[in-house]
Amino acid sequence: MKWDRDELAALRLAGYAAIAAALVFVGALVYWQAFRDDLNSHPANPRLAAALAAPGRGRILDRDGHVLAQSLPDGRRVYRTAATAHVVGYLSGRYGAQGAELAFNDELIGRRGGDWLAALRSEVLRGAPEGFDVRLTIDLDVQMAAALALGNRPGAAVALDVRTGDVLAMVSWPNWDPNAFADEAPALLDDPKAPLLNRATQGLYPPGSTFKVVTAAAALSEGLVTPETIVVCDEAYVISGYTVSCGNVPQGPGTYPFRDAFAYSVNAVFARLGVELGWQPLLRTARAFGFESPIPFELPTASSQVVAGHSPLSDALLASTAFGQGELLVTPLQMALVAAAVANDGLLPQPRLLAGVYEGGRRTEGPPAPRARRVLDARVAGELRSMMADVVAKGQANLGPLKMPAAGKTGTAETGRGTAHAWFIGFAPVDAPKVAVAVIVEDGGRGGEVAAPVAGTILQAALVP
């Protein structure tokens, strides 16, 4: 049989098919090896546990260089304090991972964050990789003050730099002893109080009256009221059969400016304001503050909810949402951001935890550039600041040891079990705000008496050296 041109063409086609297959395989390799970095931090990845046990793992420092976590020569990881348990986190082959240990694992094992010199050295020499030190935005003094002030009460506290979004303190209680994590983990996992949950970023609570800041922001932005608008609240506001009280005001029901209704947290005024405002402006403002989607942050965050997805948007629900109950569920970080945006002239900062990556004493990577998004007019933010200053000035919040004028909003959020969560969100100093805080004490009672002193202690530690 002689050569056949068709057969040669078929053989050539087979060759092209082989080359095409090879290109597809290289493409798949590129996908897995260049674009799936996320898998390296997957909690089920045994490389994570190995990374924790490597003696060369980098240290975790606070913003001033205090060591929060470091590895001993035998690979054992030691931690400074339980006060930073949730922020620093843990890394375990068996029990998963969270916190900075997980979020910055690539930097801590030296895979990311070095400069070109370090990259070249590790590329050529290989060998056991030396990790980099990771500096957090946490200020150990503020963190310890926050942990001490919260004490052994379930709850959380967050303190933010209002301009940069630096997380100065983030505590959650119950916490755990990080140096005994491996032994205690099974009990911690089974504990109904969920000690492993970072309540600051992932705890969801009804916000109570602290949400009135959002309602007021929407109403002021829409031009529905000004702080001086006279409101009338004689007995109660009745909506769809529900009665909302005019209580709280010392001089009794009657006629007063809107700023007093805010300061004394009159539910009926906000219920009516919410209904006049309508769902859309309220939802729009809440979403601008970050509700309804996870907050972009180095640690995982839960989405704060205004209403449950399936709920009909009724007027009764709108009224109760406007004064902070309804179906609202928020994270302390979200509420701290609300306070920070008001403090920062209406610019909502993006929170950040990374202050820099260091090799030896040399900084190889800085913090992510500060980012902020305008959510309110500077004018509205100014009005809200003066109204929040009234809350403190009129004695509604006991800020404990704080020795400077501050502003804020209290919350006493009904839990539905006959108790109330104590809330306070605020910032200081009033004239040139630097630090915003959010504090929740679960089932703590009145916000102004229980949560506000914790916030005052944190602000004092953050602002007075």
Place this chain on the structure above:
Amino acid sequence: MPWRSTVLTVAPILFVVLAWLALERSPAGTPPHAERLVVEFAVSVVAGQLLVGLLAPEAPPLLAVAAMLAAVGLAFTMRLAPEAAPAQANWIAAGIAAMVAGLAAGRQAHLLRRWTYTAGVLAIATLGATALFGRSINGARLWIEVAGQSVQTTELIKAFLVVFLAGYLSREAGVFAQPGPLLARWRFLFPLLVLWLGTLGSLVALRDLGTLAILAALATVMLSLASRRPGFLAAGALLVAATAVLGYTTMSHVRTRVDVWLHPFADPLGAGYQTVQATFALANGGVTGTGLGWGMADTIPAAVTDYVFVAVAEELGLAGASGVILAFALLVTGGLQAAARRPDAYERFLAAAVAILMGVQAAVIIAGNLRLVPTTGVTLPFVSYGGSSLVVNFALLGLLLGIAGKPRG
């Protein structure tokens, strides 16, 4: 030796030497007397190259490509299963001996042609024997004890099938190529049908669907090549799809494999464990890899046989794994090119069948490793740990080189 042959001979040896030195300095370490393995490998490769230069001077330098793959295989056997590394070095030596035998057979291809139907019968007989007397190692794979050695018979069947297909198709190619309905020529299709059904039945009995896929793909490609009817490719693809659906609906272990392929993280510590660990290893590799001995591919069950490509991807990175893919592409295209140069139809088909078999086998396992298709427990030619696979693939390579190295005319 001219400088090009020298470079091609030295490259795989240099790779093994470097791998040995790298492993010595890594946490993985080396097996005892690793230097002996390096010397054994070097001697085997040099001897193989010299004999190919002597017996088939015209042949393309495909042994160098195969030797490079074997070097990667030996390095990763030292890395992942150090206790098995001496055996792997011995099998490479045996493989190169088998290659020389195959080379002699390839030079006398017209004699081999007489064995066409014997090879077909042997293929079915081996399958039947394995189904009856075979012993299961690692689940679905079946092996037979021959003189104290476990032989993976599916590897032998591949070789028999190559010989049968080349002989049969070169004889009947004219019939298939004629225009008109094929059914009128059922007489010519009949032996093929018998062989196909026998293979299919036995393999389903053996539960080795990876090999089934490879053989089906080989037969289909060869048939469409012989008939120049692309319809065969479509029919083959349809057949494979139908078999896959049938396997999925009737065989629980096939269903598990497919489910694991689609959702490995549904059960990351159970059924999905191997796939999940392989995925982590791939991602960990990055562009230049962790370095030999610095990865954690040993967490993947059966890494050295079924997932050696992933281990390469983790420790040598995108660069190293792309190199392995490139080597197979060279092997296949080089083999096909050598086939196309032969004036004799039988030799052409035989050489092409060898090249296509190697390509298909590598493609099935690499695609499975990269999660483009469900995993099948087949070996990566020349790289995976295992004697039967190495010897048979080297023998087939010898056949190809023998044909390609023959003076024309």
